[in-house]
Amino acid sequence: MLNISLQLPRDRFLLDVDISLDGDSIWAIMGRSGCGKTSLLRAIAGLESGAKGKISFHGQVWLDTDTQMCVAPEQRRIGYIFQEARLFPNLDVMGNLQFARQRACRRDNTFSFSHVVEQLGIDHLLGRRIQALSGGEKQRVAIARTLLNTPDLLLMDEPLASLDWTSKTTILPILRNLQKEFGIPVIFVSHAREEVARLADNMLLIDHGRVKLQGECRRLFISMDSDLISDDGALSILEADVTDHDEDHGLTELSLGRQKLLVNWVNAEVGTRLRILLPAQEVSIATEDLDCLSIQNRLAVTVETMKELGNRNVLLSLSTEGQTVQAVVTCRAVDMLGISIGKPVFAYFKASCLNVV
Amino acid sequence: MLITAIWVTLKLATITTIILLLLSIPLAWWLANMQSRIRPILEAIVGLPMVLPPTVLGFYLLLLFSPNYAAGQAWLSLTGSTLAFSFTGLVVASVIYSMPFVVQPLQRAFEQLDKGLLEAAAMMGAGAMDRFFNIVLPCSRRALVLAGCMGFAHTIGEFGVVLMIGGNIPGETQVLSIALFDAVESQSFEMAHQIAGGLLLFAMVLLVFLYSLDRRSGKSSGSRVC
Numbered sequence: 001m002l003n004i005s006l007q008l009p010r011d012r013f014l015l016d017v018d019i020s021l022d023g024d025s026i027w028a029i030m031g032r033s034g035c036g037k038t039s040l041l042r043a044i045a046g047l048e049s050g051a052k053g054k055i056s057f058h059g060q061v062w063l064d065t066d067t068q069m070c071v072a073p074e075q076r077r078i079g080y081i082f083q084e085a086r087l088f089p090n091l092d093v094m095g096n097l098q099f100a101r102q103r104a105c106r107r108d109n110t111f112s113f114s115h116v117v118e119q120l121g122i123d124h125l126l127g128r129r130i131q132a133l134s135g136g137e138k139q140r141v142a143i144a145r146t147l148l149n150t151p152d153l154l155l156m157d158e159p160l161a162s163l164d165w166t167s168k169t170t171i172l173p174i175l176r177n178l179q180k181e182f183g184i185p186v187i188f189v190s191h192a193r194e195e196v197a198r199l200a201d202n203m204l205l206i207d208h209g210r211v212k213l214q215g216e217c218r219r220l221f222i223s224m225d226s227d228l229i230s231d232d233g234a235l236s237i238l239e240a241d242v243t244d245h246d247e248d249h250g251l252t253e254l255s256l257g258r259q260k261l262l263v264n265w266v267n268a269e270v271g272t273r274l275r276i277l278l279p280a281q282e283v284s285i286a287t288e289d290l291d292c293l294s295i296q297n298r299l300a301v302t303v304e305t306m307k308e309l310g311n312r313n314v315l316l317s318l319s320t321e322g323q324t325v326q327a328v329v330t331c332r333a334v335d336m337l338g339i340s341i342g343k344p345v346f347a348y349f350k351a352s353c354l355n356v357v
Numbered sequence: 358m359l360i361t362a363i364w365v366t367l368k369l370a371t372i373t374t375i376i377l378l379l380l381s382i383p384l385a386w387w388l389a390n391m392q393s394r395i396r397p398i399l400e401a402i403v404g405l406p407m408v409l410p411p412t413v414l415g416f417y418l419l420l421l422f423s424p425n426y427a428a429g430q431a432w433l434s435l436t437g438s439t440l441a442f443s444f445t446g447l448v449v450a451s452v453i454y455s456m457p458f459v460v461q462p463l464q465r466a467f468e469q470l471d472k473g474l475l476e477a478a479a480m481m482g483a484g485a486m487d488r489f490f491n492i493v494l495p496c497s498r499r500a501l502v503l504a505g506c507m508g509f510a511h512t513i514g515e516f517g518v519v520l521m522i523g524g525n526i527p528g529e530t531q532v533l534s535i536a537l538f539d540a541v542e543s544q545s546f547e548m549a550h551q552i553a554g555g556l557l558l559f560a561m562v563l564l565v566f567l568y569s570l571d572r573r574s575g576k577s578s579g580s581r582v583c
Contacts (some may be wrong), residue, residue: 251463
């Protein structure tokens with residue numbers, strides 16, 4: 001459990017937060033750029049000398065301005081993955097990893113050298129010089145270096161921001177696995193909605209140095225005021241269980257309560273619970289059940305809320321089986337179909353637009 | 358006589374360089390990280406020998422070394438000899454005279470060092486000393502070589518200060534630049550040629566080494582910092 005009660009003056013605002021984060025999940029700190037996300041993360045790490053207040057982690061006090069107590073960053077046993085890899089240029093890849101290993105607090109098998117190197121797929125890079133690595137490789141080495149240091153808490157500041165799409169797609173699943181695989185709490189900063197949806201269980205939304213929302217991602221993504229974050233499109237997070245595989249068509253069948261979903265083949269056993277991301281732009285609405293359509297997925301839903309967006313579009317929240325699907329439709333479609341709150345409709349979306357995490 | 362002068366010169370330059378590196382590394386780090394408003398004053402004091410006529414420095418050092426003043430008196434009662442016109446006096450003077458040439462490249466390198474690397478090292482549990490010896494110094498090794506060479510070469514080239522406080526005692530304070538002056542005075546031009554030519558060659562070789570060092574590491578690392 002991480003308890004934070006903190007004030008830190010910034011150029012344009014005062015970062016002022018009072019929060020408790022449980023240690024068994026991945027937390028995301030979201031918000032527009034310059035809202036204080038990174039400052040908060042740096043303050044937790046002890047890298048902001050102007051921070052005032054109290055920070056404690058599992059009962060161990062890191063900062064208490066009242067008693068003039070401030071534990072140095074090097075004694076907090078935090079792993080910090082920066083936006084840039086920050087590898088030591090005077091050492092090669094192996095040297096960087098050993099630097100962290102030699103200063104590790106514990107030696108246990110979860111963080112064994114071979115395990116970490118294998119998880120991050122960097123065994124072929126060990127002898128390389130830092131200058132000869134690509135951006136994605138550097139970041140993977142940086143993550144490995146942090147893990148080999150056996151931290152008690154992992155902080156990540158937009159670890160994917162400086163990477164291209166290919167590197168992102170290789171590193172995302174690794175990050176998603178970190179908490180499960182290594183059993184340490186993770187807090188990461190991001191401004192990208194999809195990144196948060198893929199990685200985090202819980203989130204904080206920060207605006208001008210204050211916490212606006214705090215809670216489970218799946219719920220906050222629905223209720224969140226979309227102008228509080230840089231908008232890369234509304235998104236729904238669904239949870240569904242694997243029920244069957246259709247090998248002939250390369251599809252996997254999932255159940256969402258009593259309803260069925262089809263997604264592109266997923267390598268998961270029957271009964272596995274999966275997290276699925278569905279962009280609101282990809283969802284179409286029909287008032288009748290259509291059967292002459294190429295679109296494979298159809299959910300019977302009820303309109304819960306309607307919110308007009310600036311660009312003559314409407315964001316619909318649709319409930320089904322205790323979960324919520326968001327859809328963006330035009331004002332014209334709302335008028336023509338007579339969509340209103342409480343109305344049962346059908347949501348259609350292609351199997352290929354579903355992202356399984 | 359020439360061999361003795363070469364020996365005195367090399368001994369002086371080596372001892373001075375070692376002392377200078379030991380003093381300048383912490384001093385340059387302190388200056389590079391100093392937020393205080395007195396920083397420009399301290400930088401000016403360190404940099405003074407670069408613009409001051411060496412004779413001015415020599416004059417004040419001569420006074421300081423004199424038993425008529427507290428510092429010279431203390432030295433005399435401690436060691437039984439005066440600093441003026443002694444090899445030790447030359448070392449003290451050379452350290453002061455060559456200090457800016459060692460401190461400045463180091464300070465510049467320390468200022469340009471990516472502080473993000475130090476934060477990363479701290480997050481891995483490296484304390485201040487650990488970070489300094491294992492990140493700061495290895496990343497500044499080019500500046501260290503440069504600073505050492507500059508201090509060494511500048512000490513070999515000094516003349517005014519040596520003349521003022523060291524005089525011209527063969528085997529004790531007669532360095533090559535003084536021996537050259539002596540040779541010209543006494544019209545031993547053959548000797549003068551040997552000394553002048555030798556010093557010219559030495560300076561040239563050292564500078565070529567320093568510039569090629571710059572080029573080499575610039576190419577291999579692709580970064581200015583390390």
